[in-house]
Amino acid sequence: MNIGIVGLPSSGKSTLFNALTRGAAETGRFGSGRAEINQGRVLVPDERLGWLAGVYSPKKRTPASVDFLDAPGVRPGDSARGAASLISDLRTVEALLQVVRVFPDDSVPSPSGSVDAVRDAQDLDAEFLLADLAVAENRLKRLESDRSKGLSTPELAEEEAVLGRVRDGLEEGTAIRCLGLDRREMLRLKGFAFLSAKPQILVGNVGEEEPGGGSADAGLRQLASETGREYLAVSAQIESEIARMDEEEAGAFLEDLGIAEASRGRVIRTCFDLLSLISFFTFGEDECKAWTLPKGSSAVEAAGKIHSDISRGFIRAEIEPFEEFKAAGTWAAAKDAGKFRLEGRDYVMRDGDCVVFRFNV
Ligand code: GDP
Numbered sequence: 001m002n003i004g005i006v007g008l009p010s011s012g013k014s015t016l017f018n019a020l021t022r023g024a025a026e027t028g029r030f031g032s033g034r035a036e037i038n039q040g041r042v043l044v045p046d047e048r049l050g051w052l053a054g055v056y057s058p059k060k061r062t063p064a065s066v067d068f069l070d071a072p073g074v075r076p077g078d079s080a081r082g083a084a085s086l087i088s089d090l091r092t093v094e095a096l097l098q099v100v101r102v103f104p105d106d107s108v109p110s111p112s113g114s115v116d117a118v119r120d121a122q123d124l125d126a127e128f129l130l131a132d133l134a135v136a137e138n139r140l141k142r143l144e145s146d147r148s149k150g151l152s153t154p155e156l157a158e159e160e161a162v163l164g165r166v167r168d169g170l171e172e173g174t175a176i177r178c179l180g181l182d183r184r185e186m187l188r189l190k191g192f193a194f195l196s197a198k199p200q201i202l203v204g205n206v207g208e209e210e211p212g213g214g215s216a217d218a219g220l221r222q223l224a225s226e227t228g229r230e231y232l233a234v235s236a237q238i239e240s241e242i243a244r245m246d247e248e249e250a251g252a253f254l255e256d257l258g259i260a261e262a263s264r265g266r267v268i269r270t271c272f273d274l275l276s277l278i279s280f281f282t283f284g285e286d287e288c289k290a291w292t293l294p295k296g297s298s299a300v301e302a303a304g305k306i307h308s309d310i311s312r313g314f315i316r317a318e319i320e321p322f323e324e325f326k327a328a329g330t331w332a333a334a335k336d337a338g339k340f341r342l343e344g345r346d347y348v349m350r351d352g353d354c355v356v357f358r359f360n361v
Protein backbone atom coordinates (compact mmCIF):
# COMPACT_ATOMS: atom_id res chain seq x y z
CA MET A 1 0.00 0.00 0.00
CA ASN A 2 1.39 3.43 -0.77
CA ILE A 3 0.10 6.71 0.52
CA GLY A 4 1.02 10.16 -0.81
CA ILE A 5 1.29 12.91 1.78
CA VAL A 6 0.25 16.21 0.20
CA GLY A 7 -0.30 19.72 1.44
CA LEU A 8 0.34 23.41 0.92
CA PRO A 9 3.82 24.63 1.93
CA SER A 10 4.22 24.97 5.73
CA SER A 11 1.26 22.74 6.49
CA GLY A 12 3.59 20.46 8.47
CA LYS A 13 3.63 17.79 5.79
CA SER A 14 7.34 17.01 6.02
CA THR A 15 7.22 17.09 9.82
CA LEU A 16 4.46 14.48 9.73
CA PHE A 17 6.22 12.41 7.06
CA ASN A 18 9.42 12.37 9.11
CA ALA A 19 7.55 11.43 12.28
CA LEU A 20 5.63 8.63 10.55
CA THR A 21 8.70 7.21 8.86
CA ARG A 22 11.34 7.65 11.55
CA GLY A 23 13.14 4.33 11.92
CA ALA A 24 11.44 3.17 8.71
CA ALA A 25 12.55 -0.14 7.27
CA GLU A 26 13.55 1.52 4.02
CA THR A 27 13.77 5.07 2.92
CA GLY A 28 14.74 6.47 -0.39
CA ARG A 29 14.14 9.15 -2.93
CA PHE A 30 12.85 8.72 -6.36
CA GLY A 31 12.71 11.33 -9.03
CA SER A 32 9.84 11.87 -11.37
CA GLY A 33 7.92 14.91 -12.56
CA ARG A 34 9.37 18.10 -11.27
CA ALA A 35 11.13 17.10 -8.07
CA GLU A 36 12.47 14.24 -6.06
CA ILE A 37 10.08 12.64 -3.63
CA ASN A 38 11.03 11.21 -0.25
CA GLN A 39 9.70 7.78 0.39
CA GLY A 40 9.63 5.76 3.59
CA ARG A 41 8.47 2.20 4.19
CA VAL A 42 6.80 1.80 7.56
CA LEU A 43 6.13 -1.57 9.12
CA VAL A 44 2.57 -1.95 10.33
CA PRO A 45 2.52 -2.58 14.08
CA ASP A 46 0.35 -5.62 14.78
CA GLU A 47 0.13 -7.32 18.18
CA ARG A 48 -1.26 -10.45 16.55
CA LEU A 49 1.95 -10.99 14.60
CA GLY A 50 3.88 -10.41 17.82
CA TRP A 51 1.91 -13.18 19.53
CA LEU A 52 2.49 -15.63 16.66
CA ALA A 53 6.20 -14.86 16.70
CA GLY A 54 6.21 -15.49 20.47
CA VAL A 55 4.79 -18.99 19.87
CA TYR A 56 6.99 -20.00 16.92
CA SER A 57 10.24 -18.05 17.51
CA PRO A 58 10.55 -17.89 13.71
CA LYS A 59 13.78 -17.15 11.84
CA LYS A 60 11.93 -14.33 10.14
CA ARG A 61 9.05 -12.11 11.19
CA THR A 62 7.47 -10.10 8.40
CA PRO A 63 4.89 -7.43 9.19
CA ALA A 64 2.78 -5.75 6.55
CA SER A 65 4.20 -2.45 5.31
CA VAL A 66 2.99 0.91 4.08
CA ASP A 67 4.97 3.25 1.85
CA PHE A 68 4.56 6.94 2.58
CA LEU A 69 5.58 9.46 -0.06
CA ASP A 70 6.30 13.06 0.81
CA ALA A 71 5.23 14.87 -2.33
CA PRO A 72 6.54 18.39 -3.02
CA GLY A 73 4.33 21.11 -1.50
CA VAL A 74 1.63 22.31 -3.84
CA ARG A 75 1.10 26.05 -4.18
CA PRO A 76 -2.14 27.64 -5.26
CA GLY A 77 -1.94 28.08 -9.04
CA ASP A 78 0.39 25.11 -9.54
CA SER A 79 -2.02 23.15 -11.70
CA ALA A 80 -2.13 26.04 -14.15
CA ARG A 81 1.67 26.08 -14.20
CA GLY A 82 2.10 22.37 -14.86
CA ALA A 83 -0.67 19.88 -14.33
CA ALA A 84 1.29 17.07 -15.91
CA SER A 85 4.08 17.03 -13.35
CA LEU A 86 1.67 17.41 -10.45
CA ILE A 87 -0.20 14.39 -11.70
CA SER A 88 2.82 12.27 -12.50
CA ASP A 89 4.39 12.86 -9.09
CA LEU A 90 1.34 11.41 -7.39
CA ARG A 91 0.08 9.05 -10.07
CA THR A 92 1.29 5.87 -8.40
CA VAL A 93 -0.20 6.34 -4.95
CA GLU A 94 -3.31 4.46 -3.86
CA ALA A 95 -4.54 7.09 -1.42
CA LEU A 96 -3.80 10.67 -0.46
CA LEU A 97 -3.28 12.08 2.98
CA GLN A 98 -3.85 15.81 2.81
CA VAL A 99 -2.20 17.71 5.66
CA VAL A 100 -3.85 21.03 6.52
CA ARG A 101 -2.42 23.55 8.92
CA VAL A 102 -4.61 24.25 11.94
CA PHE A 103 -1.88 25.09 14.47
CA PRO A 104 -1.54 28.76 15.26
CA ASP A 105 2.14 29.64 15.53
CA ASP A 106 3.27 33.15 14.68
CA SER A 107 6.85 31.98 14.29
CA VAL A 108 5.83 29.84 11.30
CA PRO A 109 4.71 32.15 8.50
CA SER A 110 1.78 30.97 6.45
CA PRO A 111 2.23 31.32 2.67
CA SER A 112 -1.20 32.94 2.39
CA GLY A 113 -0.65 35.30 5.31
CA SER A 114 -3.16 33.79 7.71
CA VAL A 115 -4.17 30.40 9.10
CA ASP A 116 -7.50 29.27 7.69
CA ALA A 117 -7.75 25.49 7.51
CA VAL A 118 -10.93 25.24 5.43
CA ARG A 119 -9.68 27.77 2.86
CA ASP A 120 -6.31 25.99 2.62
CA ALA A 121 -7.93 22.59 2.16
CA GLN A 122 -10.22 24.00 -0.53
CA ASP A 123 -7.26 25.69 -2.26
CA LEU A 124 -5.43 22.38 -2.54
CA ASP A 125 -8.63 20.59 -3.59
CA ALA A 126 -9.03 23.17 -6.36
CA GLU A 127 -5.51 22.44 -7.63
CA PHE A 128 -6.28 18.72 -7.83
CA LEU A 129 -9.62 19.35 -9.53
CA LEU A 130 -8.02 21.64 -12.11
CA ALA A 131 -5.22 19.15 -12.77
CA ASP A 132 -7.83 16.40 -13.28
CA LEU A 133 -9.93 18.67 -15.48
CA ALA A 134 -6.97 19.32 -17.78
CA VAL A 135 -6.43 15.57 -18.21
CA ALA A 136 -10.14 14.89 -18.81
CA GLU A 137 -10.47 17.73 -21.34
CA ASN A 138 -7.40 16.59 -23.26
CA ARG A 139 -8.69 13.08 -23.59
CA LEU A 140 -12.20 14.26 -24.49
CA LYS A 141 -10.84 16.44 -27.29
CA ARG A 142 -9.02 13.44 -28.67
CA LEU A 143 -12.10 11.20 -28.41
CA GLU A 144 -14.31 13.80 -30.08
CA SER A 145 -11.88 14.22 -32.92
CA ASP A 146 -11.63 10.43 -33.43
CA ARG A 147 -15.41 10.16 -33.38
CA SER A 148 -15.75 12.85 -36.03
CA LYS A 149 -13.41 10.75 -38.19
CA GLY A 150 -15.65 7.73 -37.68
CA LEU A 151 -13.15 6.02 -35.38
CA SER A 152 -15.52 5.24 -32.51
CA THR A 153 -16.17 1.93 -30.77
CA PRO A 154 -18.69 1.12 -28.01
CA GLU A 155 -15.81 1.17 -25.46
CA LEU A 156 -14.64 4.59 -26.61
CA ALA A 157 -18.22 5.88 -26.56
CA GLU A 158 -18.55 4.66 -22.97
CA GLU A 159 -15.27 6.31 -22.03
CA GLU A 160 -16.42 9.57 -23.58
CA ALA A 161 -19.69 9.45 -21.64
CA VAL A 162 -17.93 8.86 -18.31
CA LEU A 163 -15.33 11.53 -19.00
CA GLY A 164 -18.13 13.94 -19.91
CA ARG A 165 -19.65 13.41 -16.47
CA VAL A 166 -16.24 13.81 -14.89
CA ARG A 167 -15.64 17.11 -16.71
CA ASP A 168 -19.05 18.48 -15.77
CA GLY A 169 -18.55 17.47 -12.14
CA LEU A 170 -15.06 18.95 -11.96
CA GLU A 171 -16.27 22.19 -13.51
CA GLU A 172 -18.82 22.43 -10.73
CA GLY A 173 -16.10 21.81 -8.15
CA THR A 174 -17.00 18.21 -7.34
CA ALA A 175 -14.23 15.67 -6.73
CA ILE A 176 -14.47 12.54 -8.86
CA ARG A 177 -14.79 10.34 -5.76
CA CYS A 178 -18.05 12.21 -4.96
CA LEU A 179 -19.69 11.76 -8.38
CA GLY A 180 -21.37 8.49 -7.46
CA LEU A 181 -19.74 6.61 -10.34
CA ASP A 182 -20.20 2.86 -10.27
CA ARG A 183 -17.44 0.24 -10.24
CA ARG A 184 -17.42 -0.18 -13.99
CA GLU A 185 -17.18 3.57 -14.59
CA MET A 186 -14.38 3.90 -12.03
CA LEU A 187 -12.52 1.08 -13.80
CA ARG A 188 -12.80 3.00 -17.08
CA LEU A 189 -11.07 5.93 -15.39
CA LYS A 190 -8.34 3.93 -13.69
CA GLY A 191 -5.65 4.54 -16.31
CA PHE A 192 -5.93 8.32 -15.87
CA ALA A 193 -4.90 8.12 -12.19
CA PHE A 194 -7.12 11.11 -11.38
CA LEU A 195 -6.12 12.70 -8.09
CA SER A 196 -9.64 13.57 -6.99
CA ALA A 197 -10.73 9.97 -7.60
CA LYS A 198 -8.28 8.62 -5.02
CA PRO A 199 -9.49 7.85 -1.52
CA GLN A 200 -8.40 10.69 0.73
CA ILE A 201 -7.79 11.37 4.39
CA LEU A 202 -7.86 14.94 5.57
CA VAL A 203 -5.40 15.46 8.41
CA GLY A 204 -5.82 18.58 10.52
CA ASN A 205 -2.36 19.44 11.87
CA VAL A 206 -3.64 20.76 15.17
CA GLY A 207 -1.83 22.76 17.84
CA GLU A 208 0.01 21.09 20.70
CA GLU A 209 -2.49 22.55 23.20
CA GLU A 210 -5.41 20.79 21.56
CA PRO A 211 -3.95 17.51 20.27
CA GLY A 212 -7.35 15.87 19.86
CA GLY A 213 -8.66 18.76 17.78
CA GLY A 214 -11.68 20.75 18.98
CA SER A 215 -13.13 24.06 18.01
CA ALA A 216 -10.15 25.00 15.81
CA ASP A 217 -10.60 22.11 13.42
CA ALA A 218 -14.41 21.78 13.52
CA GLY A 219 -14.79 23.36 10.06
CA LEU A 220 -12.23 21.00 8.58
CA ARG A 221 -13.94 18.00 10.12
CA GLN A 222 -17.20 19.11 8.54
CA LEU A 223 -15.57 19.71 5.16
CA ALA A 224 -14.18 16.17 5.27
CA SER A 225 -17.59 14.65 5.88
CA GLU A 226 -19.20 16.79 3.14
CA THR A 227 -16.57 15.74 0.62
CA GLY A 228 -16.41 11.99 1.21
CA ARG A 229 -13.19 11.96 3.20
CA GLU A 230 -11.96 10.51 6.45
CA TYR A 231 -10.73 12.99 9.01
CA LEU A 232 -7.95 12.73 11.58
CA ALA A 233 -6.69 15.36 14.00
CA VAL A 234 -2.93 14.97 14.45
CA SER A 235 -0.27 17.16 15.99
CA ALA A 236 2.73 16.75 13.72
CA GLN A 237 4.85 18.50 16.31
CA ILE A 238 3.91 16.04 19.06
CA GLU A 239 4.33 13.12 16.68
CA SER A 240 7.81 14.20 15.79
CA GLU A 241 8.70 14.44 19.49
CA ILE A 242 7.27 10.97 20.14
CA ALA A 243 9.16 9.53 17.20
CA ARG A 244 12.43 10.51 18.88
CA MET A 245 11.58 8.75 22.18
CA ASP A 246 11.91 5.13 23.20
CA GLU A 247 8.73 3.20 23.89
CA GLU A 248 8.67 3.82 27.64
CA GLU A 249 9.30 7.55 27.36
CA ALA A 250 6.69 7.84 24.62
CA GLY A 251 4.12 6.02 26.79
CA ALA A 252 4.65 8.42 29.71
CA PHE A 253 4.57 11.43 27.39
CA LEU A 254 1.28 10.35 25.81
CA GLU A 255 -0.22 9.73 29.24
CA ASP A 256 0.78 13.22 30.36
CA LEU A 257 -0.95 14.67 27.32
CA GLY A 258 -4.01 12.47 27.81
CA ILE A 259 -3.65 10.89 24.35
CA ALA A 260 -4.44 7.19 23.98
CA GLU A 261 -1.91 6.36 21.27
CA ALA A 262 0.55 7.89 18.83
CA SER A 263 -0.87 8.78 15.45
CA ARG A 264 1.14 6.38 13.35
CA GLY A 265 -1.12 3.49 14.32
CA ARG A 266 -4.27 5.58 13.77
CA VAL A 267 -3.08 6.80 10.38
CA ILE A 268 -2.20 3.29 9.23
CA ARG A 269 -5.48 1.80 10.48
CA THR A 270 -7.45 4.55 8.76
CA CYS A 271 -5.60 3.84 5.51
CA PHE A 272 -6.42 0.13 5.83
CA ASP A 273 -10.10 0.95 6.34
CA LEU A 274 -10.15 3.54 3.59
CA LEU A 275 -8.67 1.14 1.08
CA SER A 276 -10.82 -1.72 2.39
CA LEU A 277 -7.83 -3.85 3.30
CA ILE A 278 -7.55 -6.70 5.79
CA SER A 279 -4.65 -8.76 7.16
CA PHE A 280 -4.25 -12.50 7.28
CA PHE A 281 -1.38 -14.47 8.78
CA THR A 282 0.84 -17.39 7.90
CA PHE A 283 3.05 -18.82 10.62
CA GLY A 284 5.72 -21.41 11.36
CA GLU A 285 9.29 -21.78 12.58
CA ASP A 286 10.70 -20.35 9.36
CA GLU A 287 8.53 -17.28 9.11
CA CYS A 288 5.53 -15.57 10.66
CA LYS A 289 4.04 -13.11 8.23
CA ALA A 290 1.18 -10.62 7.96
CA TRP A 291 -0.32 -10.33 4.47
CA THR A 292 -2.47 -7.52 3.15
CA LEU A 293 -5.54 -8.29 1.08
CA PRO A 294 -8.54 -6.34 -0.26
CA LYS A 295 -11.73 -7.01 1.73
CA GLY A 296 -13.93 -9.58 0.02
CA SER A 297 -10.99 -11.57 -1.38
CA SER A 298 -11.38 -15.34 -1.57
CA ALA A 299 -9.14 -18.04 -0.09
CA VAL A 300 -7.70 -18.82 -3.50
CA GLU A 301 -6.86 -15.14 -4.03
CA ALA A 302 -5.15 -15.09 -0.64
CA ALA A 303 -3.18 -18.16 -1.72
CA GLY A 304 -2.15 -16.35 -4.90
CA LYS A 305 -0.68 -13.53 -2.82
CA ILE A 306 1.80 -16.01 -1.40
CA HIS A 307 2.64 -17.87 -4.60
CA SER A 308 0.92 -18.58 -7.90
CA ASP A 309 1.66 -22.31 -7.38
CA ILE A 310 -0.39 -22.31 -4.20
CA SER A 311 -3.40 -20.81 -5.93
CA ARG A 312 -3.01 -23.08 -8.96
CA GLY A 313 -2.74 -26.24 -6.86
CA PHE A 314 -5.18 -25.03 -4.20
CA ILE A 315 -6.96 -27.87 -2.39
CA ARG A 316 -8.21 -26.43 0.91
CA ALA A 317 -7.36 -23.72 3.41
CA GLU A 318 -7.13 -24.55 7.10
CA ILE A 319 -8.42 -21.44 8.81
CA GLU A 320 -8.39 -20.39 12.42
CA PRO A 321 -9.45 -16.88 13.43
CA PHE A 322 -6.61 -15.28 15.40
CA GLU A 323 -8.57 -14.90 18.65
CA GLU A 324 -9.47 -18.59 18.73
CA PHE A 325 -5.93 -19.61 17.86
CA LYS A 326 -4.68 -17.47 20.72
CA ALA A 327 -7.26 -18.87 23.15
CA ALA A 328 -6.27 -22.43 22.25
CA GLY A 329 -2.57 -21.55 22.73
CA THR A 330 -1.18 -23.59 19.85
CA TRP A 331 -2.32 -24.63 16.39
CA ALA A 332 -2.22 -28.29 17.47
CA ALA A 333 -4.45 -27.54 20.47
CA ALA A 334 -6.85 -25.63 18.24
CA LYS A 335 -6.93 -28.59 15.86
CA ASP A 336 -7.46 -31.08 18.71
CA ALA A 337 -10.37 -29.00 19.95
CA GLY A 338 -11.82 -29.23 16.46
CA LYS A 339 -11.65 -25.45 16.33
CA PHE A 340 -10.09 -24.89 12.95
CA ARG A 341 -12.10 -25.00 9.73
CA LEU A 342 -11.39 -26.40 6.32
CA GLU A 343 -12.49 -23.93 3.69
CA GLY A 344 -12.70 -24.13 -0.08
CA ARG A 345 -11.40 -21.74 -2.72
CA ASP A 346 -14.39 -19.38 -2.57
CA TYR A 347 -14.29 -18.80 1.18
CA VAL A 348 -14.25 -15.04 1.84
CA MET A 349 -11.19 -14.20 3.94
CA ARG A 350 -11.67 -12.28 7.19
CA ASP A 351 -9.34 -9.93 8.97
CA GLY A 352 -7.17 -11.90 11.40
CA ASP A 353 -7.53 -15.31 9.73
CA CYS A 354 -4.54 -17.55 10.40
CA VAL A 355 -4.08 -19.90 7.47
CA VAL A 356 -2.37 -23.07 6.35
CA PHE A 357 -2.91 -23.74 2.65
CA ARG A 358 -3.10 -27.29 1.39
CA PHE A 359 -2.07 -27.45 -2.23
CA ASN A 360 -0.73 -29.84 -4.79
CA VAL A 361 1.39 -28.93 -7.81
P1 GDP B 1 5.80 21.51 4.88
O1 GDP B 1 6.25 22.66 4.06
O2 GDP B 1 4.33 21.31 4.81
O3 GDP B 1 6.54 20.25 4.62
O4 GDP B 1 6.01 21.95 6.39
P2 GDP B 1 7.12 21.50 7.45
O5 GDP B 1 6.81 20.16 7.98
O6 GDP B 1 8.47 21.73 6.89
O7 GDP B 1 6.79 22.54 8.60
C1 GDP B 1 6.93 23.93 8.40
C2 GDP B 1 7.22 24.58 9.74
O8 GDP B 1 6.10 24.40 10.61
C3 GDP B 1 8.41 23.97 10.45
O9 GDP B 1 9.14 25.02 11.04
C4 GDP B 1 7.78 23.07 11.51
O10 GDP B 1 8.60 22.96 12.64
C5 GDP B 1 6.49 23.81 11.83
N1 GDP B 1 5.44 22.86 12.25
C6 GDP B 1 5.02 21.75 11.63
N2 GDP B 1 4.04 21.15 12.32
C7 GDP B 1 3.83 21.91 13.42
C8 GDP B 1 2.93 21.80 14.53
O11 GDP B 1 2.13 20.85 14.65
N3 GDP B 1 3.00 22.80 15.46
C9 GDP B 1 3.88 23.84 15.37
N4 GDP B 1 3.88 24.76 16.30
N5 GDP B 1 4.73 23.97 14.34
C10 GDP B 1 4.72 23.01 13.39
